[in-house]
Amino acid sequence: MRPIPRRRSLVAAALAALTLTGAAAVPASAAPGGQHRTAYYLAVGDSLAAGYQSTPTGGHIVGRGYAQDLAATLGERAARDHRPFEFTDLGCPGETTGTMANGGCPYPHSFGGSQLEAAVAYLKAHWKDEVLVTIDIGANDVQRCAAGGSLDLPCAMNGIEQVRTGLDRILGELQQAAGPHTRIVGMNLYDPFLAAWMTGDQGKAMATASVPLAGALNSVIETVDARHRVPTADVAGAFDTTSFAPLVPLGGQQVPLNVARIMQWTNMARGDIHANDAGYQVIADQFLAKLPKQYLH
Incomplete structure (x- = not known):
C-alpha cells in the first residue's frame, strides 16, 4: 500500500487522487430493482459514530448521535419513496485507527474481532445493494x-502520523469490499480543546495552540479521504x-x-469532548451535504 504524503505534499496527493479508482456512487434507479430496493446505512467509527454522550449525573448514554440523526432523515426519505431502510451502527467508543483495524474495541460491542473486519464482512454481504457508509476516526x-x-x-504529531497510515489502511480495505452501489463519506473533526479558553490566560494559550494541531489532523484526514475518492463532511468548518x-x-x-460553538454544541462545560444533541445534528447535516442525489429526495 502506497504511503500517504505528509503536509508538504498535500496538493500533489489531492491531484494524484483524481487518477485513483474508488467505490463510486451509482444512482438507485440504475441498480436492479430501482427505487424499491432496500437502502442500507452503515456507521463506523469511534464514540461520535456510536452517539456517545455524558449525562449531567455522571453517567453516559450511547445511540444518540449524528448517525442516529442521519438515519432518521434517510429513513424518512426512504419511506416517502416506499423503500425499505436498514441502519447498522458499529461505532465503538474509545476506538483508534489502530484498534479499529486490529481489534481491541474497549467498549462492549456485537463484533468479536475488529470493527474493520465487521464492516468488511457487512459490505461483502451487501455487495449488490445500495449502501451508505459514514466514518469518523482519528x-x-x-x-x-x-x-x-x-x-x-x-x-x-505521532498521533497524526498514526491517523495518516491507519485511515489509509481502513479506507483501502473498506473500498476493496464495497460493491458498485456503495458510497463512503468521511468527516473531519471539531476541536474540543478550544474550551480551555474559558479557564483563563493559560487556557487561552492552549486553545490558541490547539487550532493549528486540529488543522494538521484534519488536513491528513482530508488528504487520505481524497486519495480514496471519499468526500469529507466539513465538521470543522461548520463548528x-x-x-x-x-x-x-x-x-x-x-x-x-x-469557542462559543464548542461550548454550545459539545458537553465541554462538564469536561466531555463529545457533541450534545445540537452538535450531533450539525454533524449529521454536514454528512447530508455530501450525499449524492438519490439520498436527497
Whole structure:
C-alpha cells in the first residue's frame, strides 16, 4: 500500500487522487430493482459514530448521535419513496485507527474481532445493494496528548502520523469490499480543546495552540479521504474551528466564535469532548451535504 504524503505534499496527493479508482456512487434507479430496493446505512467509527454522550449525573448514554440523526432523515426519505431502510451502527467508543483495524474495541460491542473486519464482512454481504457508509476516526489517536491542561506536541504529531497510515489502511480495505452501489463519506473533526479558553490566560494559550494541531489532523484526514475518492463532511468548518473572530456573547461575556460553538454544541462545560444533541445534528447535516442525489429526495 502506497504511503500517504505528509503536509508538504498535500496538493500533489489531492491531484494524484483524481487518477485513483474508488467505490463510486451509482444512482438507485440504475441498480436492479430501482427505487424499491432496500437502502442500507452503515456507521463506523469511534464514540461520535456510536452517539456517545455524558449525562449531567455522571453517567453516559450511547445511540444518540449524528448517525442516529442521519438515519432518521434517510429513513424518512426512504419511506416517502416506499423503500425499505436498514441502519447498522458499529461505532465503538474509545476506538483508534489502530484498534479499529486490529481489534481491541474497549467498549462492549456485537463484533468479536475488529470493527474493520465487521464492516468488511457487512459490505461483502451487501455487495449488490445500495449502501451508505459514514466514518469518523482519528480523535482518540491524539486526544490523550492534551492531558493535564497542556499540549504534548511530539505526542500529537505521532498521533497524526498514526491517523495518516491507519485511515489509509481502513479506507483501502473498506473500498476493496464495497460493491458498485456503495458510497463512503468521511468527516473531519471539531476541536474540543478550544474550551480551555474559558479557564483563563493559560487556557487561552492552549486553545490558541490547539487550532493549528486540529488543522494538521484534519488536513491528513482530508488528504487520505481524497486519495480514496471519499468526500469529507466539513465538521470543522461548520463548528467555525479557526474563527477567533468575531466575539459573540456567551454566559455574560464575549468569547471568540469558535469557542462559543464548542461550548454550545459539545458537553465541554462538564469536561466531555463529545457533541450534545445540537452538535450531533450539525454533524449529521454536514454528512447530508455530501450525499449524492438519490439520498436527497
